[in-house]
Structures are given as structure tokens and as C-alpha cells.
Amino acid sequence: MTPVFEIAWTHLVSKPKQTIVAMLGVTFGIGMFIALVSLMTGLNQFTEDVTMTSSPDIHIYHDITEERTTILDEVNPAGINRVHHQKPKAETTKLRNALQMVSIIRNDPRVSGVAPTLSSQVFYNFGPVQLNGQILGVDILEEDKLFDIRSRLKSGRLEDLKSNPDGILVGTGLARKLNAVTGDRVVITTPQGYTMTLKILGTFQMGIGVVDNVRAYANISTVQTILQKDQTYITDINIKVHNRQQAKIIAPEFQAMFGYKAEDWETANATFLTGVTIRNIITWSVSVTLLIVAGFGIYNILTMTIYNKMKDIAILKAMGFAGKDVRMIFMIQSVVIGFAGGLMGLLIGYVLSWLISKAPFDGGDIVSLDHFPVNFDPKYYLIGIVFGVLTTAFAGFTPSRKAARVDPIEIIRGQ
Amino acid sequence: MEPVLLTRKISKYFYEPEKFQVLKEIDLTVNKGEFMCLMGKSGCGKSTLMYVLSTMDTDFDGELEIAGQSLTGRDQNFLSAFRNKHIGFIFQFHYLLPEFTALQNVMLPAQKLGKYSKEEIESRAIDKLRILGVSDQALKLSSKLSGGQQQRVAIARALINDPDIIMGDEPTGNLDSYNSNLVFDILHELTHTYRQTIIAVTHDEDFAKRSDRVVEMSDGRIVRGDSENA
Numbered sequence: 001m002t003p004v005f006e007i008a009w010t011h012l013v014s015k016p017k018q019t020i021v022a023m024l025g026v027t028f029g030i031g032m033f034i035a036l037v038s039l040m041t042g043l044n045q046f047t048e049d050v051t052m053t054s055s056p057d058i059h060i061y062h063d064i065t066e067e068r069t070t071i072l073d074e075v076n077p078a079g080i081n082r083v084h085h086q087k088p089k090a091e092t093t094k095l096r097n098a099l100q101m102v103s104i105i106r107n108d109p110r111v112s113g114v115a116p117t118l119s120s121q122v123f124y125n126f127g128p129v130q131l132n133g134q135i136l137g138v139d140i141l142e143e144d145k146l147f148d149i150r151s152r153l154k155s156g157r158l159e160d161l162k163s164n165p166d167g168i169l170v171g172t173g174l175a176r177k178l179n180a181v182t183g184d185r186v187v188i189t190t191p192q193g194y195t196m197t198l199k200i201l202g203t204f205q206m207g208i209g210v211v212d213n214v215r216a217y218a219n220i221s222t223v224q225t226i227l228q229k230d231q232t233y234i235t236d237i238n239i240k241v242h243n244r245q246q247a248k249i250i251a252p253e254f255q256a257m258f259g260y261k262a263e264d265w266e267t268a269n270a271t272f273l274t275g276v277t278i279r280n281i282i283t284w285s286v287s288v289t290l291l292i293v294a295g296f297g298i299y300n301i302l303t304m305t306i307y308n309k310m311k312d313i314a315i316l317k318a319m320g321f322a323g324k325d326v327r328m329i330f331m332i333q334s335v336v337i338g339f340a341g342g343l344m345g346l347l348i349g350y351v352l353s354w355l356i357s358k359a360p361f362d363g364g365d366i367v368s369l370d371h372f373p374v375n376f377d378p379k380y381y382l383i384g385i386v387f388g389v390l391t392t393a394f395a396g397f398t399p400s401r402k403a404a405r406v407d408p409i410e411i412i413r414g415q
Numbered sequence: 416m417e418p419v420l421l422t423r424k425i426s427k428y429f430y431e432p433e434k435f436q437v438l439k440e441i442d443l444t445v446n447k448g449e450f451m452c453l454m455g456k457s458g459c460g461k462s463t464l465m466y467v468l469s470t471m472d473t474d475f476d477g478e479l480e481i482a483g484q485s486l487t488g489r490d491q492n493f494l495s496a497f498r499n500k501h502i503g504f505i506f507q508f509h510y511l512l513p514e515f516t517a518l519q520n521v522m523l524p525a526q527k528l529g530k531y532s533k534e535e536i537e538s539r540a541i542d543k544l545r546i547l548g549v550s551d552q553a554l555k556l557s558s559k560l561s562g563g564q565q566q567r568v569a570i571a572r573a574l575i576n577d578p579d580i581i582m583g584d585e586p587t588g589n590l591d592s593y594n595s596n597l598v599f600d601i602l603h604e605l606t607h608t609y610r611q612t613i614i615a616v617t618h619d620e621d622f623a624k625r626s627d628r629v630v631e632m633s634d635g636r637i638v639r640g641d642s643e644n645a
Contacts, residue, residue: 002526003527007523311510315512316512318504318506320497325495325527412584413466
């Protein structure tokens with residue numbers, strides 16, 4: 001052990017109370033940082049996962065409500081035209097040449113999965129009551145590649161649906177509302193008046209109420225039958241890309257290529273994702289504030305220590321310790337305080353996060369949560385300790401430099 | 416006679432509260448094994464001269480040479496290392512580090528020098544403490560020792576790196592007459608047995624009389640004892 005380190009260490013252990021108080025500042029700061037970050041990133045991760053289960057990376061559909069040029073504009077393009085309260089045309093939501101589009105998209109190297117879908121509003125008849133809902137016609141195995149439906153099945157098998165033309169998979173919320181279980185039959189009616197009896201082959205739970213309470217999956221041909229449409233009738237194409245962050249770059253390309261609306265997941269869930277940004281801002285600003293407060297604590301304690309140790313510093317310098325040795329003595333103290341306090345903070349942060357993750361939390365009908373989602377990513381523990389040591393080193397820098405500049409003669413003669 | 420310390424025309428000014436020449440062209444030679452006392456009235460510049468000689472005060476004109484090395488205009492890091500190796504200090508208020516044991520206090524300058532292993536430093540430190548008769552106090556915290564014991568530990572610390580010169584600022588100033596005599600005897604023995612060079616600032620007439628050489632200062636000049644073996 002070098003004498004510099006030995007002196008720093010002796011200073012720390014000879015005033016244990018003061019050292020521990022300084023450490024507790026850091027411990028508290030880092031502990032709260034870890035707990036906050038774990039909860040917030042856990043929530044963000046959960047939000048993003050849920051978002052992903054309800055929306056594909058890119059969704060192509062025919063947006064019939066989109067603004068169109070008026071007939072007046074078409075016949076009189078140079079004039080000043082005003083058309084009041086224009087309504088959409090009676091268009092079908094069908095995607096023309098959908099299957100060709102699917103094969104083109106499938107060949108794009110950035111795309112990892114494509115699932116053509118058609119959806120219809122339906123009423124589920126529950127005795128005399130009609131429940132509003134939605135039925136999706138899908139190739140269930142393709143859909144599984146995009147949304148990982150298999151892991152979300154609560155009962156039944158995907159393959160059963162594939163081989164059964166009048167089967168459906170229903171959301172758990174919907175099944176509960178219909179008081180139905182796997183094997184039961186439900187009667188559905190379309191807004192156009194077509195009625196059909198379907199058999200429940202399984203139930204799934206996506207985790208968000210807006211899906212689980214209304215949605216059912218059936219085969220494409222089944223839904224085409226319900227809607228009394230031909231075999232090329234497809235209303236939506238869902239796409240999964242390799243790099244999710246690229247979705248908002250790829251979507252406009254498809255929109256331009258096919259002439260149909262292509263919406264990326266970020267646009268579709270913009271309101272949902274603002275929460276993520278706000279949570280991040282809160283987390284980081286609170287954490288930084290806590291660490292700055294801890295830093296001021298260390299600054300104060302070191303300044304006090306140095307003031308009390310003026311005589312020692314003078315004698316060390318007389319004995320031949322250079323200014324940089326003296327600076328080192330106090331820097332070591334602040335970094336040791338930061339590191340040890342930080343490590344304790346990580347431990348406390350972990351315990352707090354663990355407690356939070358066990359705390360019961362009822363997500364209600366909106367999300368299926370029974371406890372808080374907490375992220376235990378070691379990355380944040382690393383950030384915590386690095387941040388803690390940096391803050392304390394920074395806080396210790398000015399007092400240490402002051403100690404290094406102490407003029408020994410002034411102290412020794414002043415006695 | 417080999418000179419250990421030489422000064423040539425050292426002058427120094429204080430600028431506060433107004434410009435004032437505190438040292439006036441001091442020429443001084445100190446030989447090896449000499450026990451020299453610097454005397455003079457308060458404000459005559461004896462302490463100021465001593466801090467210039469100690470290399471801690473670098474704000475002076477003229478030349479300073481210790482152990483054959485010129486020390487004028489050197490940077491602080493060089494001077495720190497030089498003090499560590501060549502100069503030992505004894506102060507009026509012993510100035511031990513209170514959180515360390517007597518032994519650790521003695522060892523510190525040697526650990527800084529880094530010439531010996533820790534075991535060797537420890538045995539050397541115990542030897543020095545034994546010479547000064549305080550080896551039985553080695554493992555006590557220095558703050559628990561009496562004033563006389565503390566000063567003897569401080570002398571052991573000054574000796575640990577076998578310095579060319581020991582400088583003392585009123586080394587007995589804070590001690591009773593018994594301890595004062597004891598410390599003087601030790602310093603005297605060091606010069607005669609080990610040929611240790613000692614420069615001490617004092618205003619204690621008895622202390623000065625018993626030393627080898629007295630240099631008396633007045634108004635920033637040496638008025639007596641500046642020639643060798645005066």
C-alpha cells in the first residue's frame with residue numbers, strides 16, 4: 001500500500017461516522033436511481049411489448065376516410081373552389097391485388113414476415129344480447145410469426161384453427177363476456193345481416209383490454225364467407241421488419257409503391273409512446289438531482305475535513321509529499337466514498353426494485369397486470385455505479401485541489 | 416570541513432502590509448556535523464531565513480545550495496522530493512499525524528521515499544525510536560503520547576531518511592525544562608555520534624549556548640557567527 005493510499009484510508013476509518021454519512025448520501029442517490037430506472041424502464045418495456053402485440057411494424061390498408069380532391073377541383077383546377085363538408089366515396093376497403101403485393105413485400109430483404117388479413121365488425125349473440133366485436137381472418141401460422149400468438153394462447157392449439165373452417169380463437173375478455181369456454185359455439189351476425197355459427201377452438205390473451213375484449217381470429221376463407229366476398233378479398237396487410245426502428249422509413253416506400261395507406265407502429269401508437277418519453281425525462285431528472293445533492297454532501301464533508309487537516313497537510317508537504325500527493329489523498333477519499341456508497345446503493349436499489357416487482361398492482365380491464373413490471377437490466381446498475389463515482393470524483397476535485405495548494409509555511413508559522 | 420548548506424546573497428521581501436526587506440543578502444555556510452543555532456529578536460528574520468533554507472519558501476533572490484545541489488528556481492515537485500530525501504524537520508508543536516501510531520508517523524517519509532521495503536522501513540523506524548528512547552510507545556496513537564514523547568517521535572521521523580540536514584523551528588519551545596534538556600541531549604548526541612547536521616531556530620539562550628555555533632541575526636542581517644567556526 002502506498003503511503004498516499006494509507007493516509008487516505010486512515011482518514012476514512014478514523015472518522016467512521018462522517019464517512020458513513022457521506023456514503024449514505026451516495027447510497028440513497030444511487031439506490032433511488034436504480035429503483036426509479038428499473039420501474040420506469042420496466043413500464044416502458046411493457047408498454048412497448050403491449051403496443052407491439054396490438055399493432056404490426058407496418059400496416060397497409062385502404063384508408064377510405066382519407067381526404068380526396070373534389071370533383072369541382074378536377075373540372076376547374078385553376079379556380080378558387082370551396083366544397084363544404086365533403087363525405088367519403090362509397091368505396092370498398094378491399095386491397096386490389098393484395099396477394100401480389102404480399103409476394104412483392106415478402107421478397108424485400110428488410111421484411112421478416114407478411115400476413116394478409118381481413119377484418120370485419122361483427123355482433124356476438126349472447127342470448128338476447130348482442131356484443132360488439134371484431135373478427136380477423138388470418139393465416140394463423142403467418143400471424144403467429146408476427147405477433148407470437150402461440151405463446152399467448154390460454155387454451156386450444158393454432159393447428160386446430162388451421163384445419164377447421166368454422167372455428168375461431170377468441171380473446172379471454174370476450175370469452176368471459178360471452179360466458180363461453182373452448183368447445184362452445186357462438187353465433188355471429190355481420191352488420192350486413194349475415195349470420196353464422198362458429199366453434200370456439202381456443203382462447204388467447206394479448207394483455208390489453210381493447211384487443212382481448214373484442215377480437216376473435218378465424219381463417220381468411222371463413223371471414224370471406226361471413227362477408228360474402230370472393231377469395232381475393234383482403235383488407236389489410238401486416239408486415240414485420242427485421243429492424244423495428246426502420247419501420248417509419250420503409251412504410252412511406254410501400255405507400256408510394258402500392259398507393260394504399262402504409263402506417264408504421266410509431267405513428268399508429270404515437271399517444272401511447274409519448275408516455276415513454278415523459279417517463280424517461282422524469283427518471284433521469286430526478287436521478288441526476290439526487291446525485292447532485294449527494295455530490296454537494298461530499299463536497300461539504302471534504303471541505304470540512306481539509307479545513308480540519310490543514311496542519312497535517314502542511315506537515316506532509318514539509319516531509320516531502322508533493323501537491324499532487326496531497327490532492328491524491330483527498331481524491332482517493334472521495335472516490336472510495338463514491339464507490340462504496342455506490343455499491344451499497346446498487347444493493348438497496350436492487351432490493352427496492354425487487355420489492356416493487358412483488359407489489360400487487362391491478363391493471364384493470366385496460367392491461368392485464370397483477371404486479372408492477374420491473375426491469376432488472378444490469379446495464380442500469382453499471383450506469384449507476386459509474387455515475388456515482390463520477391459525481392463524487394467531481395465533487396471531491398475542488399476541495400482536493402485546494403488542499404494541494406495549501407502553503408505549509410503559512411500554517412506552520414501561523415501557530 | 417565539507418559544507419552541506421551554502422547561501423549566496425539571499426534577499427527576501429514582504430509586500431504586506433508594505434514592501435519591506437526581511438532578509439538582506441545573507442551569506443551562510445553550514446558544515447557537515449555542525450549543530451548550529453539561529454538566534455535573534457522577534458522579527459529579525461531568523462524564521463524567515465530558516466523557511467528559505469528549508470526549500471518550502473521559494474520566493475527569494477540569491478542562491479541556495481544543499482548537499483551540492485543548487486535549489487534556486489526549482490519546481491515544487493522537485494523540491495518536495497528533495498526535502499523528502501535530504502531534509503528532516505522538527506517543529507515547535509511536534510505536528511505528528513494524530514490518527515496514526517508513533518511507528519506509522521516515523522515510517523511515512525520513508526514510505527514516500529520508497530527506497531526500502533516496508534519490512535525494512537519498519538525495522539529502521541523501530542531503531543530510530545529506540546535511539547530516542549520511545550520504542551515502547553511505537554504502537555500507540557501519536558495523539559495519546561505526552562508532549563516530550565511526541566517531540567522525540569518527531570525527531571525519529573526527521574531522522575528516518577538519513578537526511579543531510581535536520582532543521583528545527585523552536586524544537587524545545589513547547590516543552591518543560593526536563594524534556595527540553597532531554598531533547599537537547601538527543602540532538603547533541605546526534606551531531607557528535609552520527610555527525611548529523613542540525614540547524615535550529617531558537618530564542619532559548621541556554622539551548623543556544625550549548626550548541627556548536629550560534630548565528631545571531633538582527634534586522635535581516637547576520638550580525639554574529641557568520642564566518643566558519645566563529
